[in-house]
Amino acid sequence: MNYLEMKNIAKNFGAINALQGVDFSIKAGEAVGLMGDNGAGKSTLMKIIAGNLRPSSGEVSVQGKEAIFSSPLDARRLGIEIVYQDLALCDNLTAAANVFLGRELRSGFGIIHRLKHKAMNERAAELFKELKSETRPKDLVERMSGGQRQAVALARTRLSDPKLVLLDEPTAAISVRQVAEVLARIAHLRDTGHAVILVSHRMGDVFQVCDRVVVLRRGRKIADKPISQSSPEEVTGLITGALEAV
Amino acid sequence: MLSEKHFYSLIDNLIWIILVVVFIFFVTQSEHFMTERNISNILTAAAVLGVLVVGQTFVLISGNFDLSTESTLGLGALLGLWLIVPAAAPTFGGGIFLNPFLAIGAVLFAGAAIGYAVGCLITFGRMHNFIVTLAVLLIIRGFILAFSEGAPVNGFNNPSADIFYWLGHQKAFFIPGVGKITVAVVATGLLFLVSHFILKHHKFGRELYAIGGNRKAAEQLGINANRRIRQVYMISGLLAAFAGWMLAGRVVSIQSNLGEGFIFTVFAGAVIGGVSLQGGRGTMLGALGGVLLLSTIDRGLNLMHVSVFWVKVIQGLIILVAMFLDAQRVRLRELRLSVSNENFEQKVSPKDEV
Numbered sequence: 001m002n003y004l005e006m007k008n009i010a011k012n013f014g015a016i017n018a019l020q021g022v023d024f025s026i027k028a029g030e031a032v033g034l035m036g037d038n039g040a041g042k043s044t045l046m047k048i049i050a051g052n053l054r055p056s057s058g059e060v061s062v063q064g065k066e067a068i069f070s071s072p073l074d075a076r077r078l079g080i081e082i083v084y085q086d087l088a089l090c091d092n093l094t095a096a097a098n099v100f101l102g103r104e105l106r107s108g109f110g111i112i113h114r115l116k117h118k119a120m121n122e123r124a125a126e127l128f129k130e131l132k133s134e135t136r137p138k139d140l141v142e143r144m145s146g147g148q149r150q151a152v153a154l155a156r157t158r159l160s161d162p163k164l165v166l167l168d169e170p171t172a173a174i175s176v177r178q179v180a181e182v183l184a185r186i187a188h189l190r191d192t193g194h195a196v197i198l199v200s201h202r203m204g205d206v207f208q209v210c211d212r213v214v215v216l217r218r219g220r221k222i223a224d225k226p227i228s229q230s231s232p233e234e235v236t237g238l239i240t241g242a243l244e245a246v
Numbered sequence: 247m248l249s250e251k252h253f254y255s256l257i258d259n260l261i262w263i264i265l266v267v268v269f270i271f272f273v274t275q276s277e278h279f280m281t282e283r284n285i286s287n288i289l290t291a292a293a294v295l296g297v298l299v300v301g302q303t304f305v306l307i308s309g310n311f312d313l314s315t316e317s318t319l320g321l322g323a324l325l326g327l328w329l330i331v332p333a334a335a336p337t338f339g340g341g342i343f344l345n346p347f348l349a350i351g352a353v354l355f356a357g358a359a360i361g362y363a364v365g366c367l368i369t370f371g372r373m374h375n376f377i378v379t380l381a382v383l384l385i386i387r388g389f390i391l392a393f394s395e396g397a398p399v400n401g402f403n404n405p406s407a408d409i410f411y412w413l414g415h416q417k418a419f420f421i422p423g424v425g426k427i428t429v430a431v432v433a434t435g436l437l438f439l440v441s442h443f444i445l446k447h448h449k450f451g452r453e454l455y456a457i458g459g460n461r462k463a464a465e466q467l468g469i470n471a472n473r474r475i476r477q478v479y480m481i482s483g484l485l486a487a488f489a490g491w492m493l494a495g496r497v498v499s500i501q502s503n504l505g506e507g508f509i510f511t512v513f514a515g516a517v518i519g520g521v522s523l524q525g526g527r528g529t530m531l532g533a534l535g536g537v538l539l540l541s542t543i544d545r546g547l548n549l550m551h552v553s554v555f556w557v558k559v560i561q562g563l564i565i566l567v568a569m570f571l572d573a574q575r576v577r578l579r580e581l582r583l584s585v586s587n588e589n590f591e592q593k594v595s596p597k598d599e600v
Contacts, residue, residue: 052466073468088466092459092526093452101456102467104449114447 009058019045031196033206036216050082051075079163087153091142096124127155164195203232261535272546292541293430301485309458309525312378315486317386320505326353346409362484365476401529414495444531458525506567520567
């Protein structure tokens, strides 16, 4: 059974049709590359999956049950985590505070509570160690390098054991050595039964770690095929319009 | 050379170092400075300012401004007393003779309602916070003037008014070496403690910092920024009304221009204490330091018999210095960040780069 099933998804912003009639699905243990030119609708689709946007029409189901996300928290509760392209970090907060932002550990009841700083710092330190990162939980994010910032964003996805991880251009702003590390982490997620959606412009990354590639152009899905049955040249042609839908 | 940790610690605690230096300076300038009476006066003067600065600090940390609080302060003081005292001279009240406790409740409710309305205009109306709060400042001030027709409201020889004055007037206890501590000072101290806890140890405070630091990221992670902003303005309005109630007890006769021009001192207190106008940075303890510094300077210059006109000049210069320090803090942070990034990049072998 597919973990995530999206049928006939459309999203309009006024007169602009960002997505039209898009079907998308992904299974556990599968990595799917989502590709397309700027404005193709990739970010819009990601935001719908992550709960930031509601589709104008269409159905979304998670593990066979209909899912309606009114906020990112709803998506998280169903096991969907996202690492945004800009990493969604608050420079003025510590690494640990960023990791737990929106789901802080607290002691107390309801509105009468206290944040559990020590527990959050310790858990964040464990996560950074698992990610083989030198990031320190009490350091402010503004003082961190690109790789450390990415570790903070990735650590968020490991707070609860997610079923689906979305990565939006995770290798766009890091060094070559760090790219290899990120791709290794994506492969590890896939190999340990997680579903992974990788949005990327980098053909090499997609063909290295993904099982399937989905191509969007002008809000429509024009290709959805196993990586083994495609090639970088074919995908490039699909993105640019040199090739029609396959 | 200072370690990075000590460097940032020094920047963040600069206000306390400055406060000690200024305090020592005034001790050398006037024999009356280091007296129980003067220390008590410093704390009492700091109380009303402190309450307003607490409210403003919450708003600033969320990345917003609230210019309207000086008018809400005036309205709170005037409305509260007006509801209690007779209509005729010399009190010029409303003749409603409302129970003073209900009057206090009405004042606080009015402040919270004004703040919430401001928050709604900014969030639902998508209007700029500076313009909205400036407009509300003018509207409320105009309303006070029109309502009172320029006449003061007084609580002379009125037991109900005495209850209303209690917060700003009543002595709580005496500390040797420090002097008389009023209920207002105790209330403000408790307010700072609770507010410090909220900012540092409560989810509400954490979300305010996130919204002020990177609102888009906060919303992407499920934080309802608009709801928090409305709440923060409601708190600001409530505290402004509370400060008005407090100030009424110190001035007794409520003039229709009460609080006019005070907003600049409020911003100065917050910014000097390290609260950034850009949002997301600052602490309640730093703001407390800013309040105490301003109050100390005000009392110190008074004891040195400096003309009130020059006091205004000095207050303006203090605001400029505070803004300069804030800009330098940002610049030094960016400088340290670029240095530490260079050090990181040097660890990566050149041949790894494409």
